[in-house]
Amino acid sequence: xxxxxxxxRVEDPESKIKVKADGSGIVQEGLKYKINPxxxxxxxxxxxxxxxxxxxxxxxxxxxxxVQEQLRHALAMGATKAxxxxxAGALDPxxxxxxxxxxxxxxxxxxxILGKQSIDxxxxxxxxxxxxxxxxxxxxFASKPESLESDAEKAKTPAIQVAADxxxxxxxxxxxNGLTTLSVKLPxxxxxxxxxxxxxxxxxxxxxxxKNKPIEELTPATLGxxxxxxxxxVKMSAPPPRKAGVKxxxxxxxxxxxxxxxxxx
Amino acid sequence: xxxxxxVAEAQPDGHLRKATLHALAAGKDLSQKTGAPLHLAVLAxxxxxxxxxxxxxxxxxxxxxxxxxxxxxxxxxxxxxxxxLASSIGADFVGTAATAQGRDLMPRVAARLKAAMASDVxxxxxxxxxxxxxxxxWAGSVIADVKLKTPVKVFTVRAxxxxxxxxxGAAAEVKAFPAPGEVTGxxxxxxxxxxxxxxxxxxxxxxxxxxxxxxxxxxxxxxxALADELGAAVGASRAVCDAGWVPNDLQVGQTGKVVAPKLYxxxxxxxxxxxxxxxxxxxxIVAINKDPEAPIFQVADxxxxxxLFKVLPELRAAIHxxxx
Numbered sequence: 142x143x144x145x146x147x148x149x150r151v152e153d154p155e156s157k158i159k160v161k162a163d164g165s166g167i168v169q170e171g172l173k174y175k176i177n178p179x180x181x182x183x184x185x186x187x188x189x190x191x192x193x194x195x196x197x198x199x200x201x202x203x204x205x206x207x208v209q210e211q212l213r214h215a216l217a218m219g220a221t222k223a224x225x226x227x228x229a230g231a232l233d234p235x236x237x238x239x240x241x242x243x244x245x246x247x248x249x250x251x252x253x254i255l256g257k258q259s260i261d262x263x264x265x266x267x268x269x270x271x272x273x274x275x276x277x278x279x280x281x282f283a284s285k286p287e288s289l290e291s292d293a294e295k296a297k298t299p300a301i302q303v304a305a306d307x308x309x310x311x312x313x314x315x316x317x318n319g320l321t322t323l324s325v326k327l328p329x330x331x332x333x334x335x336x337x338x339x340x341x342x343x344x345x346x347x348x349x350x351x352k353n354k355p356i357e358e359l360t361p362a363t364l365g366x367x368x369x370x371x372x373x374x375v376k377m378s379a380p381p382p383r384k385a386g387v388k389x390x391x392x393x394x395x396x397x398x399x400x401x402x403x404x405x406x
Numbered sequence: 407x408x409x410x411x412x413v414a415e416a417q418p419d420g421h422l423r424k425a426t427l428h429a430l431a432a433g434k435d436l437s438q439k440t441g442a443p444l445h446l447a448v449l450a451x452x453x454x455x456x457x458x459x460x461x462x463x464x465x466x467x468x469x470x471x472x473x474x475x476x477x478x479x480x481x482x483x484x485x486x487x488x489x490x491l492a493s494s495i496g497a498d499f500v501g502t503a504a505t506a507q508g509r510d511l512m513p514r515v516a517a518r519l520k521a522a523m524a525s526d527v528x529x530x531x532x533x534x535x536x537x538x539x540x541x542x543x544w545a546g547s548v549i550a551d552v553k554l555k556t557p558v559k560v561f562t563v564r565a566x567x568x569x570x571x572x573x574x575g576a577a578a579e580v581k582a583f584p585a586p587g588e589v590t591g592x593x594x595x596x597x598x599x600x601x602x603x604x605x606x607x608x609x610x611x612x613x614x615x616x617x618x619x620x621x622x623x624x625x626x627x628x629x630x631a632l633a634d635e636l637g638a639a640v641g642a643s644r645a646v647c648d649a650g651w652v653p654n655d656l657q658v659g660q661t662g663k664v665v666a667p668k669l670y671x672x673x674x675x676x677x678x679x680x681x682x683x684x685x686x687x688x689x690x691i692v693a694i695n696k697d698p699e700a701p702i703f704q705v706a707d708x709x710x711x712x713x714l715f716k717v718l719p720e721l722r723a724a725i726h727x728x729x730x
Contacts, residue, residue: 158547269513288650316506326593371522392720405669
């Protein structure tokens with residue numbers, strides 16, 4: 142089975158994001174970058190499926206040369222090969238989906254797994270655009286009924302259930318008020334939610350091996366894709382601050398304030 | 407003529423989802439700013455009842471689309487119908503609430519319409535077709551004004567940012583729109599829905615939320631008891647859900663539910679950025695934590711540095727005795 146996964150480069154989710162004074166973007170100094178956490182879960186799920194069913198995992202990233210760090214990270218986790226779409230300009234979900242479609246047309250995977258959203262623009266759109274343009278099934282927000290501390294998770298069992306004939310797969314999705322199970326026809330697009338799995342760490346031998354794994358370089362031009370974004374960010378600002386609160390000494394004071402001052406109980 | 411098209415959403419049991427009324431309010435706001443009339447789409451196996459219920463909520467026209475394929479929601483069946491309807495009525499703006507269904511469906515609709523999309527919209531500004539969408543980025547650490555450069559513009563709205571539409575005013579005209587053939591050809595089949603049943607109000611729709619974090623060590627009895635005393639919903643931090651202590655759908659945060667109740671009580675929650683993104687729109691925030699340095703205190707209106715297992719029963723007793 143050939144599985145394609147994505148590895149977007151994003152700001153470390155633990156970093157404090159500050160807006161530039163002129164609203165033109167965020168302050169980049171001092172920021173660390175990582176693979177998008179939802180994409181890391183996609184890589185992990187791809188590796189688990191490949192381990193169970195046999196096959197290869199191809200990891201794709203779009204961006205300037207720095208994104209090779211994220212590709213190497215996925216290769217160190219165990220991906221077979223990497224595709225780097227060398228593109229320095231701004232991206233939006235439509236242009237990312239257009240580029241990924243062109244890569245998928247070349248690679249012809251049986252399944253593509255993407256993070257449900259990237260933690261920078263938080264749009265949660267790329268997988269769905271991609272599925273529609275490919276005419277494929279989609280299963281967004283893939284999850285599993287077992288917790289991340291369950292035995293199934295410790296055994297690194299893949300949550301996506303591929304049918305014996307390889308023509309379909311069952312995916313459990315996290316939705317409002319519960320879990321939905323879908324049967325998707327393969328090839329399909331799956332996007333990952335947080336509780337699908339706990340991604341593995343890259344081992345030292347994995348990191349050494351990754352240095353010799355191939356990274357194929359492509360560009361929007363070689364893929365024949367116009368990557369001009371259609372979502373234009375006009376201005377960024379910091380959210381309005383909450384006014385400073387007070388610390389109360391005991392529960393009675395808390396109760397009195399909630400009842401008489403805030404009038405919420 | 408240009409129109410604003412809002413897509414209604416039913417719960418799995420067929421009842422209207424409250425989030426639809428918030429999406430309608432957002433649609434009304436956009437309709438006033440753009441001068442484009444507000445239309446509503448209702449897709450269901452039998453949409454008549456929902457359409458009848460939605461008539462007094464301010465849409466000029468309600469389009470019903472009926473198909474046995476809509477018995478259970480799947481994007482591959484719903485998207486062709488919404489896109490065909492949007493094209494047929496010349497909709498320039500197509501949106502819905504940012505529920506799990508809305509997030510799954512609308513990018514697929516946008517892809518069919520070759521439209522750019524803004525997710526989780528907090529506000530609209532501008533006039534005519536020149537509209538700016540205000541939306542969060544980096545888990546709400548940044549608020550961005552964005553423009554969509556395609557002729558058709560697709561969006562989801564954060565329901566808590568728009569007060570629910572109220573009934574009153576002229577009844578909408580109801581029109582049937584034929585479901586395109588594609589709705590029955592979905593390569594994706596619905597298999598099952600496992601609902602997490604609860605007697606408490608739904609998290610995103612509750613006026614009071616009591617949430618527990620790692621400080622509970624998985625013991626939610628006091629959280630639940632206070633919630634029941636207040637008629638509140640129960641929430642949780644990501645750590646608690648990941649550990650399997652409570653169901654996933656209780657998670658409040660950027661990666662879970664975004665809530666904005668009138669009162670949010672955070673017990674034993676440190677206040678990671680991703681949790682704050684899900685609750686800092688609440689009107690009044692109470693933080694209960696043993697660690698005086700916990701970041702949750704920076705957003706709390708009222709903080710108490712103490713053990714939640716001591717505070718929660720005392721608070722519940724005080725509320726209980728004030729009632730009697």
